[in-house]
Amino acid sequence: MFPPVLNPTTVPQEPKFGERDLMRRSASTVTPPAQRQTEVAKLIDVSKCIGCKACQSACIEWNDTHPQLESNTGIYENPHDLTPDMFTLMRFTEWENPDTNNLEWLIRKDGCMHCEDPGCLKACPAPGAIVQYSNGIVDFVHENCIGCGYCVKGCPFNIPRISEVDHTAYKCTLCSDRIAVGQGPACAKACPTQAIVFGTKEEMKKHAEGRVADLKSRGFDSAGLYDPPGVGGTHVMYVLHHADKPEIYAGLPNNPAISPIVEAWKGVTKYAGLAVMGVAAVTGFLHYMVNGPNRVSEEDEEAAQRLTGDRSS
Amino acid sequence: MSTDSGYDVGKGDSVHPGKPVTVDRYTGGARINHWITATSLVLLALSGLSLFHPRLFFLSALFGGGQWVRTIHPWIGVVLFFSFLGLFLRFWKLNLWKREDGTWLARVRDVLAAHDERLPEVGKYNAGQKLVFWSMSTLIIVLIGSGIVIWNQYFAAYTTIEQQRWALLVHSIAAILAISVWITHVYAAIWVKGTIRAMVRGSVTGGWAWRYHRKWLRELVARPPTKEPTADRKRTAAE
Ligand code: HEM
Ligand code: SF4
Ligand code: SF4
Numbered sequence: 001m002f003p004p005v006l007n008p009t010t011v012p013q014e015p016k017f018g019e020r021d022l023m024r025r026s027a028s029t030v031t032p033p034a035q036r037q038t039e040v041a042k043l044i045d046v047s048k049c050i051g052c053k054a055c056q057s058a059c060i061e062w063n064d065t066h067p068q069l070e071s072n073t074g075i076y077e078n079p080h081d082l083t084p085d086m087f088t089l090m091r092f093t094e095w096e097n098p099d100t101n102n103l104e105w106l107i108r109k110d111g112c113m114h115c116e117d118p119g120c121l122k123a124c125p126a127p128g129a130i131v132q133y134s135n136g137i138v139d140f141v142h143e144n145c146i147g148c149g150y151c152v153k154g155c156p157f158n159i160p161r162i163s164e165v166d167h168t169a170y171k172c173t174l175c176s177d178r179i180a181v182g183q184g185p186a187c188a189k190a191c192p193t194q195a196i197v198f199g200t201k202e203e204m205k206k207h208a209e210g211r212v213a214d215l216k217s218r219g220f221d222s223a224g225l226y227d228p229p230g231v232g233g234t235h236v237m238y239v240l241h242h243a244d245k246p247e248i249y250a251g252l253p254n255n256p257a258i259s260p261i262v263e264a265w266k267g268v269t270k271y272a273g274l275a276v277m278g279v280a281a282v283t284g285f286l287h288y289m290v291n292g293p294n295r296v297s298e299e300d301e302e303a304a305q306r307l308t309g310d311r312s313s
Numbered sequence: 314m315s316t317d318s319g320y321d322v323g324k325g326d327s328v329h330p331g332k333p334v335t336v337d338r339y340t341g342g343a344r345i346n347h348w349i350t351a352t353s354l355v356l357l358a359l360s361g362l363s364l365f366h367p368r369l370f371f372l373s374a375l376f377g378g379g380q381w382v383r384t385i386h387p388w389i390g391v392v393l394f395f396s397f398l399g400l401f402l403r404f405w406k407l408n409l410w411k412r413e414d415g416t417w418l419a420r421v422r423d424v425l426a427a428h429d430e431r432l433p434e435v436g437k438y439n440a441g442q443k444l445v446f447w448s449m450s451t452l453i454i455v456l457i458g459s460g461i462v463i464w465n466q467y468f469a470a471y472t473t474i475e476q477q478r479w480a481l482l483v484h485s486i487a488a489i490l491a492i493s494v495w496i497t498h499v500y501a502a503i504w505v506k507g508t509i510r511a512m513v514r515g516s517v518t519g520g521w522a523w524r525y526h527r528k529w530l531r532e533l534v535a536r537p538p539t540k541e542p543t544a545d546r547k548r549t550a551a552e
Contacts, residue, residue, distance in 0.1 A: 125365075146379030146382065147465070148379075149463075150364075150481070152469070152474060153474055153478045164466075167380060167466070259475070261479055262478055265481050265482040269485055276489055276490075276493055277489060277492050284496060284504075287425065287504070291427060293505075294429070294504050295507075296520040296521045297520070297524070300521070300524040301518060301519060301520030304334045304519025304520050305333070305519060307519070307530065307531070308328050308330040308534055
């Protein structure tokens with residue numbers, strides 16, 4: 001058992017991180033702080049989850065969102081997808097294990113992974129709409145968001161959702177406001193089985209090792225930690241009993257990375273594009289400077305008069 | 314519209330002898346159509362560029378901030394599309410590729426050196442103008458197509474995220490090309506004196522037509538004079 005985050009003092013305190021700890025800021029260049037804060041992480045142990053959705057309720061309560069009541073279509077997901085009002089969602093998969101012929105009920109808590117190399121932030125065109133703190137938390141800043149939806153295309157996990165009410169993007173904040181004052185995320189606090197635990201990234205990896213060893217001893221030979229290197233690792237990690245097949249957990253990407261299309265769009269296209277437009281403008285300017293204007297001469301006018309002169313009107 | 318085959322002449326084009334000769338080139342309708350297109354293209358370029366690169370984000374202030382840019386850019390795109398469609402229907406026939414266009418293009422050095430006397434006689438549009446016309450036509454189709462795919466507010470649900478990624482890449486490349494073609498187009502109009510007048514007042518001087526579009530001028534002069542009265546009336550109305 002991992003010791004839960006203690007209840008903090010009720011005395012008001014300074015936030016533990018803020019503007020000065022920004023490692024990345026969308027559409028801006030920031031000098032990362034000299035000293036990086038200890039990286040934090042949330043570990044979701046899929047094998048321990050009982051699908052009670054206490055985390056979803058806690059998330060709704062803490063963030064004061066109001067997800068729509070939807071109708072039952074015969075599946076357990078409710079709501080049926082992440083929405084601007086539902087930052088985390090239990091996704092249920094019934095999977096028949098071909099090795100054992102057992103039906104396994106896979107329940108994965110979906111939500112923002114807080115990537116070390118966040119595709120959402122890379123794609124975002126609005127300065128400061130997405131920030132990354134040096135403890136690894138990726139947060140959306142609604143005052144700066146323009147609602148373009150680029151983050152949706154940048155994210156390898158299909159997480160951000162754009163609100164039709166205020167036209168800004170929403171996703172899990174890792175309860176940055178709670179963590180800033182020494183609390184754990186609301187979901188971790190609510191989880192009755194300790195399927196969700198929170199601590200430093202090192203602690204979480206260590207704790208996961210123990211969980212993986214335990215699962216292996218129970219016959220889950222390919223149990224493992226999901227901390228995908230393609231996005232530099234994440235600050236929300238999973239313990240999976242079938243870590244070799246993450247996609248069976250409701251499509252958790254196997255080896256995710258920022259899409260090469262997004263990289264090309266945000267990389268070479270920008271520089272080449274500015275260069276092409278610049279060259280067009282400069283060439284025009286230089287051509288004018290060297291050649292001067294192209295003018296109609298007196299002879300041209302006279303020629304036109306000769307041509308039309310024999311016509312009267 | 315040039316209905317008589319063989320004539321490289323647009324609707325409302327006509328010659329008025331005098332000193333200098335004046336030649337009607339664009340009707341009032343064509344000019345209004347052109348300036349609506351031009352305005353929307355410039356607004357699209359400015360608003361689009363503000364999202365294109367962080368250094369250009371300041372341009373969003375012209376539109377009242379990023380949220381406004383995000384909201385109105387696609388709508389201006391819709392205006393541009395229909396407005397350009399108007400221009401396309403007006404001008405496409407006159408922009409069909411002719412034999413002399415290849416020769417003209419092969420002598421692009423003379424074009425740039427203003428040795429217009431060494432170029433073949435061309436109709437209402439030269440090869441450069443035709444290239445601008447066709448590339449803009451293509452690019453605007455690509456821009457509206459890709460633009461709708463990335464119009465998150467209304468169309469996000471109709472395509473996959475992967476398709477939207479492609480659309481963003483295509484849209485930004487097409488926008489760069491369109492802006493570069495636009496720069497070339499505007500530069501040509503500034504460089505060749507007497508051109509802007511065609512889109513402002515609707516007419517050019519005979520000398521301008523003789524120097525740059527001699528085939529057009531010859532065809533206009535050779536045209537059966539029966540058409541004259543209408544053209545004249547148009548001219549007075551336009552002034
Ligand atoms: C013809 C119809 C067009 C439509 C429907 C359209 C739509 C869009 C949309 C939806 C976006 C994403 C941002 C937003 O939501 O506002 C966008 C971005 C952009 N648009 Fe357009 N657009 C059109 C035409 C144009 C034209 C003519 C240009 C340039 C001359 C242009 C330049 C851009 C640029 C540079 C971006 C930013 C791309 C980036 O961030 O890399 N667009 N457009
Ligand atoms: S919608 Fe996403 S990409 Fe667009 S400004 Fe907001 S956070 Fe940035
Ligand atoms: S999971 Fe998606 S939304 Fe979350 S940090 Fe990574 S790229 Fe951004």
